Amino acid sequence: MLSRAIRSSPKLPVTRSIVRTRHFSSLDLVPNEPAGPSVITDKVPGPEGIAASKEIDTFQDSRTHVIVPNYEESNGNYLIDADGNVLLDVFAQISSIALGYNVPALLELAKTDEFAKAAMNRPALGSFPPVQWAEWLKTGLLTVTPKGLDQLITTLCGSSANETAFKCSFMAYRQRERGGPEVAFTKEEMDSCMLNQTPGAPQLSVLSFKSGFHGRLFGSLSATRSKAIHKVDIPAFDWPAAPFPELKYPLDEHVKENEAEEKRCLEEYEKILVESKITRPVAAVIIEPILSEGGDRHASNDFFRQLRLIAKKHDAYFIVDEVQTGVGATGTFWAHEKWGLKQGEEPDFVTFSKKMQAAGVYHKKETRPNAPYRNYNTWMGDPIRALQAREMIKLIKQHDLVSHTAATGSSLASSFKSVFSSSVASGKVMNLRGEGDGTYLAWDMASPSLRDSFVGKMRVNGIQIGGCGDQTVRLRPMLTFGEKHAEILVSTTEKVLREL
Amino acid sequence: MLSRAIRSSPKLPVTRSIVRTRHFSSLDLVPNEPAGPSVITDKVPGPEGIAASKEIDTFQDSRTHVIVPNYEESNGNYLIDADGNVLLDVFAQISSIALGYNVPALLELAKTDEFAKAAMNRPALGSFPPVQWAEWLKTGLLTVTPKGLDQLITTLCGSSANETAFKCSFMAYRQRERGGPEVAFTKEEMDSCMLNQTPGAPQLSVLSFKSGFHGRLFGSLSATRSKAIHKVDIPAFDWPAAPFPELKYPLDEHVKENEAEEKRCLEEYEKILVESKITRPVAAVIIEPILSEGGDRHASNDFFRQLRLIAKKHDAYFIVDEVQTGVGATGTFWAHEKWGLKQGEEPDFVTFSKKMQAAGVYHKKETRPNAPYRNYNTWMGDPIRALQAREMIKLIKQHDLVSHTAATGSSLASSFKSVFSSSVASGKVMNLRGEGDGTYLAWDMASPSLRDSFVGKMRVNGIQIGGCGDQTVRLRPMLTFGEKHAEILVSTTEKVLREL
Known part of the structure; x- marks a missing residue:
């Protein structure tokens, strides 16, 4: 868990930041999240995901597919895939999901007459x-x-x-x-x-x-x-x-x-x-x-x-x-x-x-x-995206999610610093960066292939994480990403680094 | 009315085509349309529309505004504007509305869980x-x-x-x-x-x-x-x-x-x-x-x-x-x-x-x-637009709207030919074209300024029609445009040409 990483580096002010995030009710926005990741197939994607990609490939290039999600079941920070695997998503559709999957307040907006009419009278x-x-x-x-x-x-x-x-x-x-x-x-x-x-x-x-x-x-x-x-x-x-x-x-x-x-x-x-x-x-x-x-x-x-x-x-x-x-x-x-x-x-x-x-x-x-x-x-x-943005901006302000993310990012940076300065990361991880930039943290792996292995193994361990550049891992979690998720992310990173 | 134009040219097979369109239940898709246009302000846009544009202009260029519609009230082939004017819309948002405003079957789609989740989990x-x-x-x-x-x-x-x-x-x-x-x-x-x-x-x-x-x-x-x-x-x-x-x-x-x-x-x-x-x-x-x-x-x-x-x-x-x-x-x-x-x-x-x-x-x-x-x-x-397209394609097929539009266009072309060959159009209208291309009819006016006057006067007479090129008027009605609408369009065109 995160605590292990933190305890090994008592100087870092992690606990304060994490406690502080409790004041922000970010999780109120995503109240029905799974308790944590759960991977039930040997590989991710599993057979259902592979079959779905194959079907799509008859008419559309599927070589870039990562997983085939079941968006109806996904929730908050968790993406559920075609095989029923539950993944903590810190890539967020290439950084394009602000609050989470199936956020009740947004689904409510989508069901209003205003939204329906804006959608169908473009x-x-x-x-x-x-x-x-x-x-x-x-x-x-x-x-x-x-x-x-x-x-x-x-x-x-x-x-x-x-x-x-x-x-x-x-x-x-x-x-x-x-x-x-x-x-x-x-x-x-x-x-x-x-x-x-x-x-x-x-x-x-x-x-x-x-x-x-x-x-x-x-x-x-x-x-x-x-x-x-x-x-x-x-x-x-x-x-x-x-x-x-x-x-x-x-x-x-x-x-x-x-x-x-x-x-x-x-x-x-x-x-x-x-x-x-x-x-x-x-x-x-x-x-x-x-x-x-x-x-x-x-x-x-x-x-x-x-x-x-x-x-x-x-x-x-x-x-x-x-x-x-x-x-x-x-x-x-x-x-x-x-x-x-x-x-x-x-x-x-x-x-x-x-x-x-x-x-x-x-x-x-x-x-x-x-x-x-x-x-x-x-x-x-598109007016419906303006309506969606309006609702999201309102929620971001109401829940003070920008401060929340700044605090989460700061504590997360400390935790990663601690993990990456330990022996598990030695020779594998370098150039941790983005401290002070909220949750936009990134680091390099020793080689492009090591980065790709890391990302693949994280997925099998229940984390959907993304790369960029040649050998970089980048974090792009949602604004409702908080203490609970950070603990899972850091401990899984540590586990996977150990296995690499 | 259309009948007048048609009667003056008994050779044209208009009536058959118009009767034929009755077999296609295009209007079932837009059952609550206004009976016809109704313009209640002296100019279109009226004071409410002008005020709305002025408000938008504080942050966005409004010089291209034509009217400011009330989409919640618009229905089928009829656009209702901020001032309550009811306009028959044969421009259809620059040819981008296929079936009409607030089509019940599409609003129903927008209210499904499938659509709402697709909209909010992009x-x-x-x-x-x-x-x-x-x-x-x-x-x-x-x-x-x-x-x-x-x-x-x-x-x-x-x-x-x-x-x-x-x-x-x-x-x-x-x-x-x-x-x-x-x-x-x-x-x-x-x-x-x-x-x-x-x-x-x-x-x-x-x-x-x-x-x-x-x-x-x-x-x-x-x-x-x-x-x-x-x-x-x-x-x-x-x-x-x-x-x-x-x-x-x-x-x-x-x-x-x-x-x-x-x-x-x-x-x-x-x-x-x-x-x-x-x-x-x-x-x-x-x-x-x-x-x-x-x-x-x-x-x-x-x-x-x-x-x-x-x-x-x-x-x-x-x-x-x-x-x-x-x-x-x-x-x-x-x-x-x-x-x-x-x-x-x-x-x-x-x-x-x-x-x-x-x-x-x-x-x-x-x-x-x-x-x-x-x-x-x-x-x-965007998946929601794929869902919307799927529903529209289904409706287009169910109601045979492509044949319907071919027939409507053919009858409309005949009616326009008749009007444009009469004295009201003399020296004002030329180059009627698009016969055989459904409702994609167009004609030129004698000058760019005459075209602009025509389009403006059509609006005051309850028709939202569009131009293109330098002096062309183009029709871009929806696929649910039928006999009733055609009669109004042709008779109004005749009236406006007379006034020009």
Whole structure:
């Protein structure tokens, strides 16, 4: 159990944090959870899961299947699969379930007339918004606007949220070059854009960072630099990528080196911004607060603050991609809150999706396009996901789940530190990171194959955990993940490390 | 009323068709519709609608708002707005409502446990598909697979469906060049793609057609050639566009000219395919069966069949974009069914969204990528939209709504022909088209401003109708649109033309 790990390291303030989480009634939201994991098949997936995947494979690629869940039976932090295995889920559908499976309060919402009618009368929001649209957003998504950003464009997924921010940036950048919103497009611009040629289709770029992930559509994939298998064979825009610091852990033992590494990256970043001005100016910079798919890579708050200031200095808009980090799990509602950006230094765009279930872009009024129909499509989001987000935001606030997750994460970090400094982890685990970022903890395993074995063995031991990067294990539990779950997670990690 | 228009032209077989639609119980699906339109404010939108838009405009661009509906009260083919105006809706949320508002059978579905749990436990479908996933699709979306295409990738919207087809095409094209699925990527490919450079990010293209519309994201927008305002200031891929025939109407009076025009376009199309091989080979051709946003532009079945065969001849994949035309409203379930493609000539990809509510790409197993995670993202569609599609497909079949719509469209075309050949339309209306394409009728007005006046006056007279292209009016009614609605639509059109 967790207690064993903690007792071996009496200095760590684990118990206090764990006790503190009791004040937050996170488990009230998921009252019918199983008592713990239970694996009844020799392998996971078992025969039923394998048969279900095979059936799906007749019409859809099943090679990426992990397990085939029975969502009707799953509950809270526990996923139940086709074979009846009960797994503690700390991956949460690639970080996209905020509160848990079959949360009674959300099922209740789904059964309301309001929700049913919103689901079955899906509007073209840009032209025929429901009469309740302002109310739904003002009591929901607009109650968590990142500081300084009071405008919202809703979309259907994270990739399109990012591409919407790109489009806004390109339009605003060209508008500034043109001399303002009232300056008309030239005939040459209007004609050439129809041929995908300059000046109407300008040679501008989005700068992203190596190991960054921003989506899989053609614009977002051009900014994505996670893995070659995501990009190979797909035409891409000739956009630049700046280096992201490779920090050394534990941080307190590598202060100087890490400072130098961040400085190196900032210099290279600024150099690209300057040099691009001649060839393909950078209209926008996009960054994740924690580079997630790319291996849970962190940098200091000061590094991010410098990124923002340098972008401003070179007239590039600054997009913070909070698709994975947003909605409380890093210990603040938005991960970039920690950077300490001052008034006037706020990002120009913050994008979200995943745990919010709704997706979109928060921005400033100055980046609203100068003419209608420039950022427009049929659906422009989905009202039921806005309703779901509203309910989840209400519950997150009511149950103070952001503080709860900060506390849980802090205690969990201490427990892992203790386990990973013991002999069971020796030579197997390194670079524990994410302390202070809620439950967004991650560590590297000694090799990609060891990581894969670890993840597989965790599953057989009742934990659905995920990887990222080449050899990283990342935690992405829900906001209702608490003391009970942490104990199971840590003790199982210890057990599996021992077996590896 | 319709009868007046019909009586004036006794040769037209309108009555038979209208009587025939009575056999289809389309109205059983929407039993509580208002008896007809009713406009109670001087202008539409009225004061409540304007106030609602103003409130939304504090956080979201409202310049594209048409009306602000009260979806809770809307019913069947009738949209009720914030001011209580009752409008017959023949635009259907830009062609995305298949059966009507608040269809009892769909509201019932929304209230089931199955739907509620699917809504609130949204999976990462590529990795954790629900145990019912195969059943949901095999009894729904897979019962309407276009001939020859038994594979399905689900997505969230039409733009991403098209971009998924692009990605599949690029991968399959490069795989063929490489020598097969088992040939490994080179190190140079893997390294260069991370820098967005060739050969990993290849110089390949998608050929589309002038006036075509395929979406607003960066890949789909590069293929879109509808209007400059959709494209200006946005970087685009250097992809080619072929001319689409500008047919003259009525078709039977311009047979020779139209044949020559189609021949000219086919020659130019093939020339581009050949010439692109040197610079930026065309990996895929994408075409809508009716160019919708671009002004409801039609071509002959033979033209489309030739497009397909010429693409094959030059090794380009062939994507039919049925995002707007799919799901029965053109008188066949898929509009391209009419082309008469023989076995072995089927499209490689058919994309859908809008009226299906679910979105995705039907394709062949040979275009499944050779490795997992190449076409992958977090959600890969939404199970509740698959459930909704399943229910709608069931209802469409039960009520034979495709035949119903073919018959309604045929009678409607006759009625419009009659009205438009009378003095009220003289000098105002031209190029009625879409006969034989169900209710997908369209016509041009003498000028863009006349079109806009017409659409505005129709609204004040109780009809929500839409435009496209520069001066086109397009009909996009639901599949439950029938005789009663047609009478109102035709008589109101006649009245408004008289007033213009």
